[in-house]
Amino acid sequence: MSHVMTIALEFRDSRLANEIRQVLSAVDDVQIISWLDHVGEKGPKAVKTLPELILLEDEPDVGAIGARVQTIRKNFPDAAMIVVSSDRRPERVVEAMKAGVEEYLLTPVDAKGLAAAVEEVRARLADAGQISRGHVHGFISCKGGQGGTFLAVNTAVALALRNDRDIALFDMAFQTGDTTVLLDVKPEKTIADISHNIHRLDVSLLKSAMQRHDSGLEVLSAPLRPEEGDDIQPAHLKVLLELAQTVFHEAIVDLPSEHIGDHAMEVIRACENIFLVTDFSVTALRDAARLHQLLLAFHLDGDRVHFVANRYTRGDSVSVDEAEKVLDSKFFWIFPNDYATAISSINRGMPLVQQAGHSPLGKSLQSFAEKLVNPRIFEKFRGVRGMFGQVV
Numbered sequence: 001m002s003h004v005m006t007i008a009l010e011f012r013d014s015r016l017a018n019e020i021r022q023v024l025s026a027v028d029d030v031q032i033i034s035w036l037d038h039v040g041e042k043g044p045k046a047v048k049t050l051p052e053l054i055l056l057e058d059e060p061d062v063g064a065i066g067a068r069v070q071t072i073r074k075n076f077p078d079a080a081m082i083v084v085s086s087d088r089r090p091e092r093v094v095e096a097m098k099a100g101v102e103e104y105l106l107t108p109v110d111a112k113g114l115a116a117a118v119e120e121v122r123a124r125l126a127d128a129g130q131i132s133r134g135h136v137h138g139f140i141s142c143k144g145g146q147g148g149t150f151l152a153v154n155t156a157v158a159l160a161l162r163n164d165r166d167i168a169l170f171d172m173a174f175q176t177g178d179t180t181v182l183l184d185v186k187p188e189k190t191i192a193d194i195s196h197n198i199h200r201l202d203v204s205l206l207k208s209a210m211q212r213h214d215s216g217l218e219v220l221s222a223p224l225r226p227e228e229g230d231d232i233q234p235a236h237l238k239v240l241l242e243l244a245q246t247v248f249h250e251a252i253v254d255l256p257s258e259h260i261g262d263h264a265m266e267v268i269r270a271c272e273n274i275f276l277v278t279d280f281s282v283t284a285l286r287d288a289a290r291l292h293q294l295l296l297a298f299h300l301d302g303d304r305v306h307f308v309a310n311r312y313t314r315g316d317s318v319s320v321d322e323a324e325k326v327l328d329s330k331f332f333w334i335f336p337n338d339y340a341t342a343i344s345s346i347n348r349g350m351p352l353v354q355q356a357g358h359s360p361l362g363k364s365l366q367s368f369a370e371k372l373v374n375p376r377i378f379e380k381f382r383g384v385r386g387m388f389g390q391v392v
């Protein structure tokens, strides 16, 4: 679940700058910008893009490294800094570190050390919620009524309740628009208003069309009447999600069940993860496998498409193994069946993660949300446990 990190290089020595560029070209998800003539010292107005990391060449004749670092840090308080220097004197290193750089790397630059330092900065910024370019996650039921909307809503609320990121839910199932029912919100504006004003869409217009749920989640509802969805063009959804990624850390999208039209395809292209929701019935599994094939036929990167099983009951006539054989893939997550709690939460308009957060389904939903933002956890656990507590 990557994020493209912008790295500014403020280097006078072009040979050294090229060497650094070469190393960084092997690091995933970074974009490099060059800062000439000490624009870092001039401030944010002198640059086009705000970097998340600044790599600074130590130029002894320009002055004390500590003072330079402090000036640049003042200008770009949200950016991390790494100094690259040929000066090995301990007092120089201490001066730079005291001024707040993350790393002091000596020339010739060790490629592995630089790549590791960049990854460390990325992880730290992500933990601090400072990375602004968000992720989009889409939910599609492979057959009507598999629980796609229920899972999208509860995942979004579980993320919002963590209280450390800005989370949005976009209802792009225009015909049904069920998310408002599950959240008990009464939208005054919807995605149709965004679409009508797409040419002047900015952050304030987007936010003014969204409803705030008491969990902290921001929701953009589907059109109030299905026919209002007719004016929404696929290109509008692209623009909308691009903007949303600059405002929210995580954007969850509820997509229509079964049918992948041009609108859904536009959303899917913007998604970092697409969750195909199925239960354990043979027909749903078959539909899931077909939908998967369809997405791959659209040249979608298979790593982004995940199967999610819903309504698992131990001892089901179709086992997890058998289901995975039909799909020819492993499930990313398996949600337990709990119809009574699920339906009561829907009827009360209170998401299950709020109403019954301690139930097995509530806990599974929270763990799934956790995995979404922290993919390294739960390497084995996939949402349910077997009779003896073992992972399924």
Ligand SMILES: Nc1ncnc2c1ncn2[C@@H]1O[C@H](COP(=O)(O)OP(=O)(O)OP(=O)(O)O)[C@@H](O)[C@H]1O
Pocket: 141, 143, 144, 145, 146, 147, 148, 149, 150, 151, 173, 176, 178, 256, 257, 310, 311, 312, 335, 336, 337, 338, 339, 340, 342, 343, 346, 361
């Ligand atoms: N894990 C679960 N256990 C039991 N019931 C569930 C579970 N998940 C969802 N449900 C139930 O499944 C029903 C359908 O859910 P939902 O509306 O989210 O499905 P959908 O796939 O979005 O349907 P649609 O095709 O209408 O978009 C709801 O009544 C919900 O209570």
Ligand SMILES: [Mg+2]
Pocket: 148, 149, 150, 173, 176, 178, 257
């Ligand atoms: Mg739905």
